[in-house]
Amino acid sequence: MVTVSSDDYTFQKPQSLKLFEEAKAFIPGGVTANIKHFAPYPIFMKKGYGSKLVDVDDTEYIDYSLSYGALIAGHGHEAVLKAIIKQMIDSGTFVFGTPHELEIQMAKKINELYPSMEQIRFTNSGTEAVLLAIRLAIAYTKKPKIGKFEGHYHGGLNQVLVSINPSQEVAGDAKEPTPVYESEGIPEDQKHQTIVLPFNDLEATEALLRKHKDELAAVIIEPVQGGFIPAEQSFMDGLRKLTEELGILLIFDEVKTGFRTALGGAQSVYGIKPDITTLGKVLGGGMPIGAVGGKKEIMMLSAADKKGDVFAVGSDSSKTSKVVFHSGTYNGHPLVLAAGLETIRLLEDGNLIDRLIDHTMDLRRRLEDLYHSYHIDMQTVGMGSIFNIVFTKQPIKSYRDMWQADTKLREQIDLELLTRGVYVKPLNRYSLSIAHTAEDTEKTVRAHEEAIQAIFHLNTSMKKAAVTV
Numbered sequence: 001m002v003t004v005s006s007d008d009y010t011f012q013k014p015q016s017l018k019l020f021e022e023a024k025a026f027i028p029g030g031v032t033a034n035i036k037h038f039a040p041y042p043i044f045m046k047k048g049y050g051s052k053l054v055d056v057d058d059t060e061y062i063d064y065s066l067s068y069g070a071l072i073a074g075h076g077h078e079a080v081l082k083a084i085i086k087q088m089i090d091s092g093t094f095v096f097g098t099p100h101e102l103e104i105q106m107a108k109k110i111n112e113l114y115p116s117m118e119q120i121r122f123t124n125s126g127t128e129a130v131l132l133a134i135r136l137a138i139a140y141t142k143k144p145k146i147g148k149f150e151g152h153y154h155g156g157l158n159q160v161l162v163s164i165n166p167s168q169e170v171a172g173d174a175k176e177p178t179p180v181y182e183s184e185g186i187p188e189d190q191k192h193q194t195i196v197l198p199f200n201d202l203e204a205t206e207a208l209l210r211k212h213k214d215e216l217a218a219v220i221i222e223p224v225q226g227g228f229i230p231a232e233q234s235f236m237d238g239l240r241k242l243t244e245e246l247g248i249l250l251i252f253d254e255v256k257t258g259f260r261t262a263l264g265g266a267q268s269v270y271g272i273k274p275d276i277t278t279l280g281k282v283l284g285g286g287m288p289i290g291a292v293g294g295k296k297e298i299m300m301l302s303a304a305d306k307k308g309d310v311f312a313v314g315s316d317s318s319k320t321s322k323v324v325f326h327s328g329t330y331n332g333h334p335l336v337l338a339a340g341l342e343t344i345r346l347l348e349d350g351n352l353i354d355r356l357i358d359h360t361m362d363l364r365r366r367l368e369d370l371y372h373s374y375h376i377d378m379q380t381v382g383m384g385s386i387f388n389i390v391f392t393k394q395p396i397k398s399y400r401d402m403w404q405a406d407t408k409l410r411e412q413i414d415l416e417l418l419t420r421g422v423y424v425k426p427l428n429r430y431s432l433s434i435a436h437t438a439e440d441t442e443k444t445v446r447a448h449e450e451a452i453q454a455i456f457h458l459n460t461s462m463k464k465a466a467v468t469v
């Protein structure tokens with residue numbers, strides 16, 4: 001029997017604990033990506049179907065993590081599974097290592113939904129997509145630095161591992177944030193390549209962009225910070241205008257927001273045409289992928305055809321050094337593209353994406369009503385099929401606003417939910433899929449109510465009593 005103690009925020013999942021101990025002997029920290037870790041220990045899963053995950057202790061969860069948003073069709077969607085198997089059987093192999101037709105199909109589909117992506121290259125992850133986007137921007141503008149916003153995440157490159165989650169003590173001036181590097185192992189001389197900008201503050205961003213315009217190749221932005229804090233329209237409009245005026249490329253990192261805020265991503269919601277866009281997650285239907293696309297004249301810098309490429313025997317480096325290097329054994333993997341194309345087809349069919357967004361809004365409203373009925377200051381913040389639960393009534397417009405939120409209560413609620421069959425990584429966002437049902441919403445709202453009651457030692461009849469948090 002799983003139990004939770006609200007005093008020390010722990011739970012009992014014996015098989016997960018056992019596997020975690022075993023994993024730690026061979027895998028640093030017991031996890032293969034640090035995002036998979038949380039205290040007291042991560043839960044090991046063994047099965048997934050539809051909106052559900054099942055852990056090694058045989059507990060079933062409604063999954064709101066969905067592999068950090070990737071699984072918009074839910075776990076193991078039959079049509080996606082069939083598309084992968086069909087591709088494998090029809091082609092008789094897993095990967096060609098040569099160009100193939102699915103690459104063209106996917107590039108055309110992306111271009112149809114994201115017209116700013118005139119030409120497209122595929123990668124194996126969002127991180128790799130960001131790498132290529134930044135390299136292209138530097139090659140195109142011949143300027144060395146990039147701007148990124150405080151609180152925004154763009155994967156594991158040195159250039160963007162800065163000021164993602166800085167603490168109040170070290171973050172510096174809100175108008176000119178101090179760059180705070182988030183990893184060991186970044187050479188000192190690389191630590192001056194990124195200017196940190198304040199999100200949703202156009203005036204302060206403008207001042208910094210003007211000050212650094214001659215060295216900035218690009219500004220990279222999550223149009224919806226962390227997938228849940230939307231940029232204000234006036235901020236986006238201003239940023240687009242400014243970057244154009246100053247000769248700085250605008251990179252929309254839509255790895256999270258692509259297909260989730262709308263089929264055409266946040267750029268379709270804001271009506272903004274970025275110079276370069278990165279995609280990932282949903283694009284692969286749960287298989288590893290990234291994509292970079294943008295203006296043809298920028299993307300063509302990576303074209304090898306006329307200028308040769310680094311792999312050609314006896315290649316002439318006076319020519320190859322003129323090409324933006326981009327390669328990868330698995331780029332454009334046919335099984336991944338088959339899964340991604342089928343996922344997009346599902347979303348386009350019968351306006352499922354609109355229903356998914358309505359469903360998400362319904363869950364958000366129900367949760368807000370529930371917490372407010374207990375007089376708890378809670379708000380949901382998000383766009384499309386992603387949102388976050390934030391315990392404060394202060395408006396959330398930027399990373400620093402999150403400092404006002406009661407994260408201790410949020411963590412406690414999340415751990416209580418894990419014992420009640422609702423999976424969200426503690427303190428992380430909620431993503432929904434087309435497999436989530438109205439029954440899932442009911443169960444989720446009920447689990448939240450039980451969590452509130454357990455934490456505040458209440459029962460339903462005490463609902464109207466004020467809860468001070």
Ligand SMILES: Cc1ncc(COP(=O)(O)O)c(C=O)c1O
Binds near residue numbers: 127128154253281
């Ligand atoms: C906005 C954004 N960019 C880039 C990445 C990195 O993608 P990946 O984890 O596929 O390398 C992520 C991953 O969460 C992301 O959310």
